[in-house]
Amino acid sequence: MELCVFSVFLVCVCVYVTLQLIRFITADADLSVLWAAAVGKSPDVALRQKVVWITGASSGIGEELAYQLAAVGARLVLSARRENELNRVKRKCLDLSSLEDKDILVLPLDLLDRSSHREKTDVVLQHFSKIDVLVNNGGRSQRSLFVDTHVDVYSGLMELNYLGTVSITQHVLQHMIHHGDGIIATVSSIVGLMGAPLSTGYAASKHAIQGFFNSLRTELTDYPNITISTICPGPVVSQIVHNAFAEQVNKPLSNVGDQSHKMSTERCVRLILVGLSNHVKEMWIAQQPFLLFFYLWQYTPTLAWYVTNLFGRKRVQNFQAGLDADTPYFTKTKAKTS
Numbered sequence: 207m208e209l210c211v212f213s214v215f216l217v218c219v220c221v222y223v224t225l226q227l228i229r230f231i232t233a234d235a236d237l238s239v240l241w242a243a244a245v246g247k248s249p250d251v252a253l254r255q256k257v258v259w260i261t262g263a264s265s266g267i268g269e270e271l272a273y274q275l276a277a278v279g280a281r282l283v284l285s286a287r288r289e290n291e292l293n294r295v296k297r298k299c300l301d302l303s304s305l306e307d308k309d310i311l312v313l314p315l316d317l318l319d320r321s322s323h324r325e326k327t328d329v330v331l332q333h334f335s336k337i338d339v340l341v342n343n344g345g346r347s348q349r350s351l352f353v354d355t356h357v358d359v360y361s362g363l364m365e366l367n368y369l370g371t372v373s374i375t376q377h378v379l380q381h382m383i384h385h386g387d388g389i390i391a392t393v394s395s396i397v398g399l400m401g402a403p404l405s406t407g408y409a410a411s412k413h414a415i416q417g418f419f420n421s422l423r424t425e426l427t428d429y430p431n432i433t434i435s436t437i438c439p440g441p442v443v444s445q446i447v448h449n450a451f452a453e454q455v456n457k458p459l460s461n462v463g464d465q466s467h468k469m470s471t472e473r474c475v476r477l478i479l480v481g482l483s484n485h486v487k488e489m490w491i492a493q494q495p496f497l498l499f500f501y502l503w504q505y506t507p508t509l510a511w512y513v514t515n516l517f518g519r520k521r522v523q524n525f526q527a528g529l530d531a532d533t534p535y536f537t538k539t540k541a542k543t544s
Contacts, residue, residue, distance in 0.1 A: 242484035250278045252483035257334045259283040262344030264291035266444035270475040276303040285315035317370025327377040340378045342371045342392040347450040348408040354453045360407040367411035387431035396440045400503045403518045433485045440492025441468040441532040
């Protein structure tokens, strides 16, 4: 009898472990985000009527954030350098929602022009009287080997991705501290937590972002209603690759490759909004095998180094073959024919 009970218990444990393994294999975000998606607050409720300022809103993740936020009824500030593209995004937001023209402010912004950031913040406050959520999404990526890359590229990445973000955050945070609540969310990257070839400067800027916001979060313990959230996506379909730095500051990438194998922008943004609605402090958003990398680096760094070296070699081979660096890792690399 005891043996029978133990056997049933063992079977139950095996079934449970198998189900959890299947869930992990098919997961596209960390457990906190997926739990929030299953039982947490819905963006339709949590973000309705909130004033959300998005930098880098003219393309990629920022553009899709604008569309999905408009659909749930958030009021928007759209910022990037290209005003004509921001106006295009605004028109589509109005088409997708019941928002009125006054509910969406187009505010051209250059993250490199830090002297203008106080004035830009004041414009937002004059228009909406408050800022509930700041999404730091503006920035550029990198695709080049370190030995071939001019140091000006590294300076540009730190000025834009790190210092530009810090500057905007400082001005908005002063307003949030005064009111006692708000969310500052920053799009980091999987390479903000680990290393990756071809992205040494980009990874450095995202590591700086991670360290800065992790430290800032601890400075705000007296303001429990202010959430500092870092968003770490893996490869996502986005224009960021098209605008990436190459070996020289003004040199465009010769070939960005096919992007279709990456996570869809729509799914990534939906998970981001779930995380923001439930005040998740750090979000890991990626399809496998990239999601596995997050957990390896968090819990088994020695194994993570071994796996990263294997995948890193493949990444360089893809790049040198004229393919997207993150082309599926389990297929044989073939040089792209002209």
